[in-house]
Amino acid sequence: MSLDAFIAERQARWSALEAAIKTAKRGRLRTQSASDIERFGTLLRQTSSDLAIARRDHPDAPITEYLNALCARAHPLLYRGRPWRVGAVGPFFATALPRSFRAAWPYILSSLVLMLIGFVAGWVAAYVRPDLRASLVPPSLFDEMARGQIGTGVQDAPFAAAFIIQNNIRVALICFAGGMLLGIPTVLVLLANGWMLGTVAAAVHLGGYDYQFWSLILPHGILELSVIVISGGTGLMLAAAILRPGQLRRGEALARVAVRAVLLVLGAASLLIIAGTLETFVSPSSLPDGVKLATGGLVGVLLYSWLLLAGRTSRRRRSFRFDRPAETPA
Amino acid sequence: MHGASRRACDDESVNSSQLDTISVKTSDNVTLGYSVAGLGSRLVAQILDNLVALPLTLIAILLYGALAGVFVTSEQGAGFAGAGAGFFAGFVYFGYFFVAEAVTGGKTPGKSAMGLRVIRIDGSAADFGALAVRNVIRIVDVAVLLVGVVVMFFQPQTRRLGDLGAGTIVVRDRAMVTLAAAVAPPPVMLRTPDAGPPIDGLERIGSHERDALRVFLSRAGLTPKLRAELAAEIAQRLLDRLQLPQGAPERLWPPELFIERVYLQLDQRYP
Numbered sequence: 001m002s003l004d005a006f007i008a009e010r011q012a013r014w015s016a017l018e019a020a021i022k023t024a025k026r027g028r029l030r031t032q033s034a035s036d037i038e039r040f041g042t043l044l045r046q047t048s049s050d051l052a053i054a055r056r057d058h059p060d061a062p063i064t065e066y067l068n069a070l071c072a073r074a075h076p077l078l079y080r081g082r083p084w085r086v087g088a089v090g091p092f093f094a095t096a097l098p099r100s101f102r103a104a105w106p107y108i109l110s111s112l113v114l115m116l117i118g119f120v121a122g123w124v125a126a127y128v129r130p131d132l133r134a135s136l137v138p139p140s141l142f143d144e145m146a147r148g149q150i151g152t153g154v155q156d157a158p159f160a161a162a163f164i165i166q167n168n169i170r171v172a173l174i175c176f177a178g179g180m181l182l183g184i185p186t187v188l189v190l191l192a193n194g195w196m197l198g199t200v201a202a203a204v205h206l207g208g209y210d211y212q213f214w215s216l217i218l219p220h221g222i223l224e225l226s227v228i229v230i231s232g233g234t235g236l237m238l239a240a241a242i243l244r245p246g247q248l249r250r251g252e253a254l255a256r257v258a259v260r261a262v263l264l265v266l267g268a269a270s271l272l273i274i275a276g277t278l279e280t281f282v283s284p285s286s287l288p289d290g291v292k293l294a295t296g297g298l299v300g301v302l303l304y305s306w307l308l309l310a311g312r313t314s315r316r317r318r319s320f321r322f323d324r325p326a327e328t329p330a
Numbered sequence: 331m332h333g334a335s336r337r338a339c340d341d342e343s344v345n346s347s348q349l350d351t352i353s354v355k356t357s358d359n360v361t362l363g364y365s366v367a368g369l370g371s372r373l374v375a376q377i378l379d380n381l382v383a384l385p386l387t388l389i390a391i392l393l394y395g396a397l398a399g400v401f402v403t404s405e406q407g408a409g410f411a412g413a414g415a416g417f418f419a420g421f422v423y424f425g426y427f428f429v430a431e432a433v434t435g436g437k438t439p440g441k442s443a444m445g446l447r448v449i450r451i452d453g454s455a456a457d458f459g460a461l462a463v464r465n466v467i468r469i470v471d472v473a474v475l476l477v478g479v480v481v482m483f484f485q486p487q488t489r490r491l492g493d494l495g496a497g498t499i500v501v502r503d504r505a506m507v508t509l510a511a512a513v514a515p516p517p518v519m520l521r522t523p524d525a526g527p528p529i530d531g532l533e534r535i536g537s538h539e540r541d542a543l544r545v546f547l548s549r550a551g552l553t554p555k556l557r558a559e560l561a562a563e564i565a566q567r568l569l570d571r572l573q574l575p576q577g578a579p580e581r582l583w584p585p586e587l588f589i590e591r592v593y594l595q596l597d598q599r600y601p
């Protein structure tokens with residue numbers, strides 16, 4: 001078929017597709033009816049088959065470039081992942097987040113081990129060099145503990161809470177994003193956090209204020225440290241995908257884990273709002289130390305029963321069913 | 331989906347001479363070429379976006395400061411408010427890009443102005459998860475010595491770390507050729523009113539030659555002299571291809587007349 005006859009015969013549907021692309025709003029076709037979308041799919045398939053013909057018969061003609069650009073613009077309007085909806089938040093926290101936590105256990109465990117290494121190193125450092133203790137731990141902390149003053153509460157608590165929450169979210173996101181730099185920033189953040197906690201804990205232990213100290217740390221710390229460990233785990237997931245892509249190309253291995261990892265870190269970071277609130281209103285409050293420790297314990301039990309148990313399929317449902325395709329964990 | 335992206339990569343290595351396009355094989359087994367946005371247009375889009383994002387960030391800091399000015403009562407609180415305002419500014423700045431991309435399906439106002447769009451490397455639309463990944467990793471791309479720009483400079487498809495992590499790519503989204511411009515103007519016959527006597531050996535050439543001649547004959551803006559020169563060259567090649575004997579009458583026709591007659595006869599032969 002001559003180029004002119006080809007164009008004359010088929011240009012009506014190209015114009016129709018072009019018009020349909022223009023009606024799409026914000027990169028989506030969703031304001032249109034089902035039959036419109038079906039028609040769009042038909043037009044796109046017809047036009048892309050015209051593109052294939054044009055490539056074969058008229059590879060250098062401008063019409064080939066036009067058809068390619070037309071299909072390239074229409075393609076992402078039709079082919080897309082699952083859209084995000086507000087209604088997806090509930091199931092995400094109920095099942096998807098705990099499942100991704102359990103699926104990522106080797107990375108989260110590695111992250112925990114890194115933080116523990118930092119903790120032990122900090123503890124040892126505070127023991128070996130007692131002379132440095134004053135520079136590691138503010139002396140005012142000891143004075144306040146000795147005078148029982150840590151229970152006086154925080155001034156301007158809402159701003160303190162906002163500061164704490166934002167700082168921790170920032171650290172969590174850096175832990176994740178640092179995975180792109182082979183996880184080096186992630187590892188450093190984990191070691192540094194463990195180190196700080198270790199030095200302070202050792203110094204406090206030598207001063208004999210263990211009970212007051214841990215009652216000050218644990219109510220929020222259980223949640224906060226867990227989130228940092230999870231975030232570190234997501235950073236390590238990215239780093240592992242880059243360093244050990246296995247059978248896949250690096251980019252593909254990375255893209256496979258990154259979406260799961262980012263949802264895990266964003267979900268975990270949202271817990272920091274609870275942690276920051278506890279850190280401002282419970283940890284430094286005048287409540288008895290025993291109540292504070294019990295709060296920490298309760299938060300820990302709730303957190304880990306959710307992370308470890310929520311979204312598990314029961315054995316009976318997991319067994320083979322003829323009438324249903326096998327379920328894959330999200 | 332992943333299969334598609336692997337095939338896309340294979341095509342890419344085939345077309346490695348065309349670094350500024352990526353090829354995506356659709357489910358209909360048609361290869362689409364996407365024109366990859368260059369470093370220059372990416373950076374201009376970035377500057378345009380900063381013209382929006384930085385004032386927004388400033389407003390956020392001022393609001394936070396005003397709130398703190400009204401409610402903070404202690405020195406300790408002022409310290410928390412000051413540091414908090416700094417972090418808040420960071421969230422607003424990075425949040426702008428994420429929200430803008432998520433709402434518009436991959437176009438911040440700056441990208442939109444430059445005719446750019448974020449898509450996934452397999453040609454499908456960038457979804458919420460992919461946009462979340464590329465925008466959280468933006469923190470590293472921007473904050474660590476602009477490592478993103480360095481990576482984009484060396485990465486053949488101008489992808490930054492966030493794009494590599496999310497499996498996304500920024501492509502040109504603007505239609506470069508309109509249908510009207512893509513339809514070639516009709517061929518112009520200057521020397522002959524009709525197809526003339528049948529030319530021998532026409533079966534040796536086909537519709538490809540017809541299309542090539544049509545491009546020549548519809549070309550506007552050639553001076554008569556240049557047209558004649560080009561026609562002489564083309565006519566010589568056609569005579570060789572047709573393998574006409576030395577004494578054939580066609581060899582005596584003026585080149586332009588010969589070309590026009592060959593074109594018209596070919597057009598009748600391959601409608």
